[in-house]
Amino acid sequence: MARKIWVFDTTLRDGEQVPGAKLNQFEKLEVAQQLKKLGVDIIEAGFPASSTGDFHAVKEIAEKVGNTNDIMITALARAVKSDIDAVYNSVKHAEKPLIHMVLGTSDIHVEKKFGKSKNQILDIGVEAVKYAKSLLPDVQYSTEDASRSDFEYLWKTIEAVVKAGATMINVPDTVGYAEPEEFGNLICRLNDRLKNLNDQVLLSVHCHNDLGMATANTLAAIKNGADKVECTINGIGERAGNAALEEVVMAMNTRSTLYNAYTNINTQEIMNTSRLVSSFMGLDVQVNKAITGENAFAHSSGIHQDGLLKSRDAYEIISPIEVGLDDMELVLTARSGRHAVKNALEKLGFDTFTDLQFEEIFSGFLAMADEKKEVYNHDLYIIVENFFNENNLSNQAGMSENFFELMDLQVINNTRPSASVTMKKGDQIFEASAVGFSPIDALYSAIMKVCQIDAQLTEYNISCISRGTEEVGKVKIQVEFREEKYTAKATDADMMKASALAMINAINNIVVDHLVPVR
Structure with missing residues (x-):
């Protein structure tokens, strides 16, 4: 029978320790509400002893998110009375509050960080658990730097704090030092002893990613008896981050027969949660990151596109719909093959070309792809129209008259930013000007007027590549029209021009879907 694995999310505590990622009280509450919708079992809402603001944020989350029995709210404390009091007074407003405390067990922490003996540290931990237990029934004890600790001392600590009343034991790989086989063996040994001591106590793991093995170590722990995993959204956290919740959960889902375990996570909320956290914290998700990266479900290789069009499971082990995305995206680039281009043309209604005609169109596609990097549906219309015109084919021209083209732009950034654009649609030339609260706002307002x-x-995302005095700007935007989302990109040495081209690409995609009849 499959085991349930508890998911403890520490995005709002360990994740927020990333430099520059501090959230305000409103943002923390929004993230906590989304984590509840995601289906995590426990939210670690912060470190209330660190500041008055953090205390009030944890308290509000306890009151407004922890107001039902389906989620626990906790916060971190050091093994000192004042910290424990701060956690208790902030989380006690939840239906299911939990006190979480941490104390080191490795020689490095005991001797160099605390300057005390092992017995002194053990006694401090036991007394802290006893005090926390007098306040709340649920107490988690984290043995910091467990993966570099002497095993017998680590177990001696765990045994003592369980007897003192701890209901959850967390085993952190605090500095990402462990490797999967080693960490799995550690959890196996601890689990065997812990279940013989008290089988009601949950065994948890908290893995960091300093050597890139946080997810692998977490999964190894699950295989070896861990009951609970501590993760963050997008894997954010101290230094190289934590085990990524989405990676751990989707690995368990995809390889369910291997792990024989499940979580209560609603996977279709993964992308919404990832985007919210990324947006609020200002931390871009690595484009090729597993599950939540921009390219995780995008395919541009002709070989891969051909295989996917023949059978989805050729190159796709997870459906993007499972994690809250639209269906797979076949990105048309110079690396795309004939099958992908033909498939895209057929979706637009162009399905009657002979093989020779298609080869000519494909040559036009490659020429545009080399120039534009990424080819959109409206570009395909233009390629096809050029083919019709060059071959004197009647009744097929005129599609490009629906699309917009940038002719010129001017942006002035002063106390009241302004922009003017000149654009072409078919044979018509349009000009418009606008002011805005920023140069981009003014530019986009002018484009929308046209x-x-x-x-x-x-x-709106912008990135810059510099080589000496040369600089290339890459802009990616998303717009919403009639409750549908459209993503577009553009690259240019002029950042404002790249921004304008990206918006016009998005507008032309809308034109294709809503204003141009399919043949």
Whole structure:
């Protein structure tokens, strides 16, 4: 029978320790509400002894998110009375509060960090658990730096704090030192002893990613008896981060027969949670990151696209729909093969070309792909129209008259930013100007005046590549139109031009879907 694995999310505590990622009280509450929707079992809402603001944020989360029996709210304390009091007074408002405390067990921590003997540290831990237990029934004890601790001393500590009343034992690989086989063996040995001591106590792990093995170590722990895993969204956290919740959960789901375990996570909320955390913390997700990276379900290789179109499981072990995305994305680039281009054309209604005609169109596609990097549906219309015109084929021209093209732009950034654009649609030339609260706002307002399409900008990302005095800007945007989302990109040495081209790509995609009839 499959075991339930508890999911403890520490995005709002360990994740927030990333430099520059500090959240305000409103943002912490929003993330906590999304974590509840995601289905985590425990939210570690902060470190209330660290500041008055953090105390109040934890208290509000306990009151407004922890107001039901389906989730526990906790916060971190050192093994000192004042910290434990701060946790208790902030989380006690939840239906299911938990006190979480941490104290080192490795020689490095005991001797160099604390400057005390092992017996002194053990006694401090036991007394702290006894005190916390007098306040709340649920207490978690974390043996910091467990993976570098002497095993018998580590077990002696665990045995003592369990007898003192701890209901959860957390075994951290605090500095990401462990490797999967070694860590799995440690958890196996601890689990065997702990279940013989008290089988009601949950055994938990908290793995860091300094050597890139946090997820692997966490999964090894599950295989060897861990009852609970501590993770963060997108794997954020101190230094190289923590085990990524989405990676651990989807590995268990995808390889369910291997792990024989499950979680209560609603996987379709994974992407919503990832984007919310990334947006609030200002931490971009690595594009090729597993599960939540921009390219995790995007395919541009012609070989892969061909295989996917023949059978999804050829190159896709997880459906993007499972994690809250739309269906798979076949990105048309110069590396795309004939199968992917033909498939995209057929979706637009172009399915009657002979093999020779298609080869000519494909050549036009490759030429545009080399120039534009990424080819969109409206580009395909233009490629096809050029083919029709060059071959004097009647009744097929005129599609490009629906699309917008940038001719010129001017952006002035002063106390009241302004922008003017000149754009072309078919044979018509349009000019418009606008002011805004920022140069981009002014630029996009001017473009919208020309296009007359009520699309709302929901995401704007910019990156810059510099080589000496040369600089190339890459812009990615997302807009919403009639409750549908459209993503587009553009690259140019002029950042404002790249921004304008990205918006026009998005607008033209909307035109394809809503204003151009399929043949």
